[in-house]
Amino acid sequence: MYLGRFLILGKTEEGNPFVTYRVSSRSFPNRVSKEMDENTIAIIPKDLEEIFKNTYITYNCVKIVNDEKNDMDTIVATNGSQTDIIADKIKLGLPIRDALSLSMIGMDYEKDDYNTPRISVVLNKEEAYMAYVAKDDIRIKKVDLEEGNAYYLSVYEACKITSHQKIAVDLKTAEEISKNIMEHEYFENPVTCATVMITENGIEKSLL
Numbered sequence: 001m002y003l004g005r006f007l008i009l010g011k012t013e014e015g016n017p018f019v020t021y022r023v024s025s026r027s028f029p030n031r032v033s034k035e036m037d038e039n040t041i042a043i044i045p046k047d048l049e050e051i052f053k054n055t056y057i058t059y060n061c062v063k064i065v066n067d068e069k070n071d072m073d074t075i076v077a078t079n080g081s082q083t084d085i086i087a088d089k090i091k092l093g094l095p096i097r098d099a100l101s102l103s104m105i106g107m108d109y110e111k112d113d114y115n116t117p118r119i120s121v122v123l124n125k126e127e128a129y130m131a132y133v134a135k136d137d138i139r140i141k142k143v144d145l146e147e148g149n150a151y152y153l154s155v156y157e158a159c160k161i162t163s164h165q166k167i168a169v170d171l172k173t174a175e176e177i178s179k180n181i182m183e184h185e186y187f188e189n190p191v192t193c194a195t196v197m198i199t200e201n202g203i204e205k206s207l208l
Protein backbone atom coordinates (compact mmCIF):
# COMPACT_ATOMS: atom_id res chain seq x y z
CA MET A 1 0.00 0.00 0.00
CA TYR A 2 1.28 3.48 -0.85
CA LEU A 3 1.06 5.64 2.27
CA GLY A 4 3.45 8.34 1.06
CA ARG A 5 5.48 9.89 3.89
CA PHE A 6 4.69 8.65 7.38
CA LEU A 7 5.58 9.07 11.05
CA ILE A 8 5.71 6.33 13.67
CA LEU A 9 5.56 7.38 17.32
CA GLY A 10 5.90 4.93 20.18
CA LYS A 11 7.81 3.37 23.03
CA THR A 12 10.04 0.33 23.05
CA GLU A 13 9.28 -2.50 25.50
CA GLU A 14 12.04 -1.00 27.68
CA GLY A 15 10.09 2.29 27.82
CA ASN A 16 12.24 4.41 25.50
CA PRO A 17 10.10 6.87 23.49
CA PHE A 18 10.98 7.20 19.80
CA VAL A 19 9.81 8.66 16.54
CA THR A 20 10.58 7.46 13.01
CA TYR A 21 10.04 9.48 9.86
CA ARG A 22 9.96 7.53 6.59
CA VAL A 23 10.06 9.11 3.17
CA SER A 24 8.24 7.02 0.57
CA SER A 25 8.06 8.60 -2.85
CA ARG A 26 6.84 7.88 -6.37
CA SER A 27 7.85 11.27 -7.80
CA PHE A 28 11.15 12.18 -6.07
CA PRO A 29 12.82 8.92 -4.98
CA ASN A 30 16.42 10.16 -5.20
CA ARG A 31 16.70 11.69 -1.75
CA VAL A 32 18.63 11.08 1.46
CA SER A 33 18.30 12.00 5.12
CA LYS A 34 21.34 13.82 6.43
CA GLU A 35 22.41 14.93 9.91
CA MET A 36 23.11 18.66 9.45
CA ASP A 37 24.13 19.19 13.08
CA GLU A 38 23.53 17.50 16.46
CA ASN A 39 19.95 18.78 16.56
CA THR A 40 18.89 18.72 12.91
CA ILE A 41 18.12 16.04 10.31
CA ALA A 42 17.25 17.14 6.77
CA ILE A 43 15.71 15.47 3.70
CA ILE A 44 17.72 16.47 0.64
CA PRO A 45 17.61 15.49 -3.07
CA LYS A 46 20.79 13.84 -4.35
CA ASP A 47 20.55 16.11 -7.39
CA LEU A 48 20.33 19.60 -5.91
CA GLU A 49 18.56 20.96 -9.04
CA GLU A 50 15.47 19.03 -7.90
CA ILE A 51 15.10 21.53 -5.04
CA PHE A 52 13.70 24.00 -7.58
CA LYS A 53 11.26 21.53 -9.18
CA ASN A 54 9.11 21.21 -6.08
CA THR A 55 9.34 23.29 -2.90
CA TYR A 56 7.95 20.50 -0.71
CA ILE A 57 10.68 17.89 -1.11
CA THR A 58 13.59 19.53 0.75
CA TYR A 59 13.25 20.35 4.46
CA ASN A 60 14.40 19.62 7.98
CA CYS A 61 12.41 16.55 9.05
CA VAL A 62 13.76 16.52 12.64
CA LYS A 63 14.73 19.29 15.07
CA ILE A 64 15.71 18.65 18.68
CA VAL A 65 15.06 21.50 21.11
CA ASN A 66 17.34 21.39 24.18
CA ASP A 67 15.91 22.79 27.41
CA GLU A 68 19.00 22.74 29.62
CA LYS A 69 17.24 24.32 32.62
CA ASN A 70 14.81 21.40 32.87
CA ASP A 71 17.24 18.83 31.44
CA MET A 72 14.82 17.92 28.67
CA ASP A 73 15.15 17.32 24.94
CA THR A 74 12.02 17.80 22.84
CA ILE A 75 11.98 16.16 19.40
CA VAL A 76 9.98 17.65 16.53
CA ALA A 77 9.54 15.39 13.46
CA THR A 78 7.46 16.27 10.40
CA ASN A 79 7.08 15.90 6.64
CA GLY A 80 7.90 19.50 5.76
CA SER A 81 9.19 22.95 6.59
CA GLN A 82 6.79 23.22 9.54
CA THR A 83 9.51 21.42 11.55
CA ASP A 84 11.47 24.65 12.03
CA ILE A 85 8.42 26.76 12.87
CA ILE A 86 7.20 24.31 15.52
CA ALA A 87 10.69 23.95 17.03
CA ASP A 88 11.20 27.73 17.16
CA LYS A 89 7.92 28.22 19.02
CA ILE A 90 8.76 25.49 21.54
CA LYS A 91 12.18 27.13 22.03
CA LEU A 92 10.38 30.41 22.78
CA GLY A 93 8.49 28.64 25.57
CA LEU A 94 5.08 27.97 24.00
CA PRO A 95 3.26 24.85 25.20
CA ILE A 96 3.55 22.03 22.64
CA ARG A 97 -0.19 22.11 21.85
CA ASP A 98 -0.02 25.83 21.04
CA ALA A 99 3.20 25.55 19.04
CA LEU A 100 1.62 22.80 16.92
CA SER A 101 -1.75 24.53 16.50
CA LEU A 102 -0.26 27.84 15.40
CA SER A 103 2.27 26.29 13.03
CA MET A 104 -0.05 23.75 11.42
CA ILE A 105 -2.84 26.23 10.76
CA GLY A 106 -0.35 28.83 9.56
CA MET A 107 1.46 26.51 7.14
CA ASP A 108 -1.69 24.58 6.07
CA TYR A 109 -1.78 21.57 3.69
CA GLU A 110 0.53 21.56 0.66
CA LYS A 111 -0.85 23.26 -2.44
CA ASP A 112 0.33 20.53 -4.79
CA ASP A 113 -1.62 18.28 -7.20
CA TYR A 114 -2.67 16.01 -4.32
CA ASN A 115 -3.37 18.60 -1.58
CA THR A 116 -0.82 16.60 0.42
CA PRO A 117 -1.42 16.93 4.17
CA ARG A 118 1.23 18.09 6.62
CA ILE A 119 1.90 15.62 9.43
CA SER A 120 3.85 16.36 12.62
CA VAL A 121 4.89 14.79 15.90
CA VAL A 122 6.38 16.31 19.07
CA LEU A 123 7.86 14.12 21.76
CA ASN A 124 9.80 14.43 25.01
CA LYS A 125 10.23 12.20 28.06
CA GLU A 126 7.01 13.58 29.60
CA GLU A 127 4.53 13.98 26.73
CA ALA A 128 3.79 13.21 23.09
CA TYR A 129 1.60 14.93 20.49
CA MET A 130 0.51 14.06 16.96
CA ALA A 131 -0.94 16.50 14.42
CA TYR A 132 -2.08 16.78 10.83
CA VAL A 133 -3.57 19.40 8.59
CA ALA A 134 -5.40 18.30 5.44
CA LYS A 135 -7.60 20.23 2.99
CA ASP A 136 -10.79 19.39 4.88
CA ASP A 137 -9.56 18.47 8.35
CA ILE A 138 -7.13 19.50 11.08
CA ARG A 139 -6.24 17.79 14.35
CA ILE A 140 -3.78 18.22 17.23
CA LYS A 141 -3.86 15.42 19.80
CA LYS A 142 -1.90 14.57 22.93
CA VAL A 143 -1.37 10.79 22.95
CA ASP A 144 -0.45 8.35 25.70
CA LEU A 145 2.38 6.11 24.61
CA GLU A 146 2.39 2.50 25.79
CA GLU A 147 5.46 0.35 26.13
CA GLY A 148 5.83 -1.96 23.12
CA ASN A 149 3.37 -0.05 20.92
CA ALA A 150 3.46 2.74 18.34
CA TYR A 151 0.99 4.89 16.41
CA TYR A 152 1.43 5.68 12.73
CA LEU A 153 0.26 8.69 10.75
CA SER A 154 0.73 9.02 7.00
CA VAL A 155 0.00 11.62 4.32
CA TYR A 156 -2.14 9.25 2.22
CA GLU A 157 -4.54 6.43 3.27
CA ALA A 158 -3.82 6.73 7.02
CA CYS A 159 -3.98 10.44 7.79
CA LYS A 160 -5.78 9.93 11.12
CA ILE A 161 -4.93 9.88 14.81
CA THR A 162 -6.66 6.83 16.20
CA SER A 163 -5.94 3.75 18.30
CA HIS A 164 -6.80 1.72 15.17
CA GLN A 165 -3.51 2.91 13.68
CA LYS A 166 -1.36 1.14 16.25
CA ILE A 167 1.39 -1.43 15.75
CA ALA A 168 3.38 -3.62 18.15
CA VAL A 169 7.09 -2.84 18.58
CA ASP A 170 9.46 -5.56 19.76
CA LEU A 171 12.66 -3.83 18.64
CA LYS A 172 15.16 -2.21 20.99
CA THR A 173 17.44 0.24 19.23
CA ALA A 174 16.92 3.18 16.85
CA GLU A 175 18.95 1.28 14.26
CA GLU A 176 16.75 -1.83 14.48
CA ILE A 177 13.62 0.30 14.12
CA SER A 178 14.93 2.25 11.10
CA LYS A 179 16.01 -0.96 9.38
CA ASN A 180 12.67 -2.67 9.99
CA ILE A 181 10.66 0.30 8.72
CA MET A 182 12.81 0.73 5.60
CA GLU A 183 12.65 -2.97 4.74
CA HIS A 184 9.01 -3.62 5.67
CA GLU A 185 7.32 -5.18 2.61
CA TYR A 186 3.98 -3.53 3.41
CA PHE A 187 5.26 0.04 3.03
CA GLU A 188 5.86 0.74 -0.67
CA ASN A 189 8.40 3.01 -2.40
CA PRO A 190 10.96 3.33 0.42
CA VAL A 191 13.42 6.20 0.00
CA THR A 192 15.01 7.11 3.34
CA CYS A 193 14.20 7.17 7.03
CA ALA A 194 15.35 8.60 10.37
CA THR A 195 14.65 7.35 13.89
CA VAL A 196 15.31 9.42 17.02
CA MET A 197 14.98 7.76 20.43
CA ILE A 198 15.18 9.15 23.97
CA THR A 199 17.22 6.80 26.18
CA GLU A 200 18.67 7.01 29.69
CA ASN A 201 22.02 7.81 28.09
CA GLY A 202 20.68 10.59 25.88
CA ILE A 203 19.42 10.79 22.31
CA GLU A 204 20.03 7.84 19.93
CA LYS A 205 19.66 8.37 16.17
CA SER A 206 19.66 6.13 13.12
CA LEU A 207 19.51 7.43 9.55
CA LEU A 208 19.09 5.08 6.59
Ligand SMILES: NC(=O)c1ncn([C@@H]2O[C@H](COP(=O)(O)O)[C@@H](O)[C@H]2O)c1NC=O
Residues within 6 Å of the ligand: 004, 005, 023, 024, 025, 026, 027, 028, 043, 054, 056, 057, 058, 079, 080, 110, 112, 113, 114, 116, 117, 155
Ligand atom coordinates in the same frame (compact mmCIF):
# COMPACT_ATOMS: atom_id res chain seq x y z
N1 LIG B 1 7.58 15.62 2.31
C1 LIG B 1 8.08 15.01 1.26
O1 LIG B 1 9.14 14.41 1.32
C2 LIG B 1 7.33 15.03 0.01
N2 LIG B 1 7.67 14.36 -1.06
C3 LIG B 1 6.74 14.63 -2.01
N3 LIG B 1 5.81 15.47 -1.52
C4 LIG B 1 4.64 16.03 -2.22
O2 LIG B 1 3.76 14.98 -2.56
C5 LIG B 1 3.55 14.93 -3.97
C6 LIG B 1 3.40 13.52 -4.37
O3 LIG B 1 4.64 12.88 -4.18
P1 LIG B 1 4.76 11.29 -4.39
O4 LIG B 1 4.23 10.98 -5.73
O5 LIG B 1 6.26 11.00 -4.26
O6 LIG B 1 3.97 10.63 -3.27
C7 LIG B 1 4.74 15.67 -4.58
O7 LIG B 1 4.42 16.26 -5.79
C8 LIG B 1 5.05 16.72 -3.52
O8 LIG B 1 4.22 17.85 -3.68
C9 LIG B 1 6.14 15.73 -0.25
N4 LIG B 1 5.43 16.50 0.60
C10 LIG B 1 4.75 15.96 1.63
O9 LIG B 1 4.73 14.88 2.00
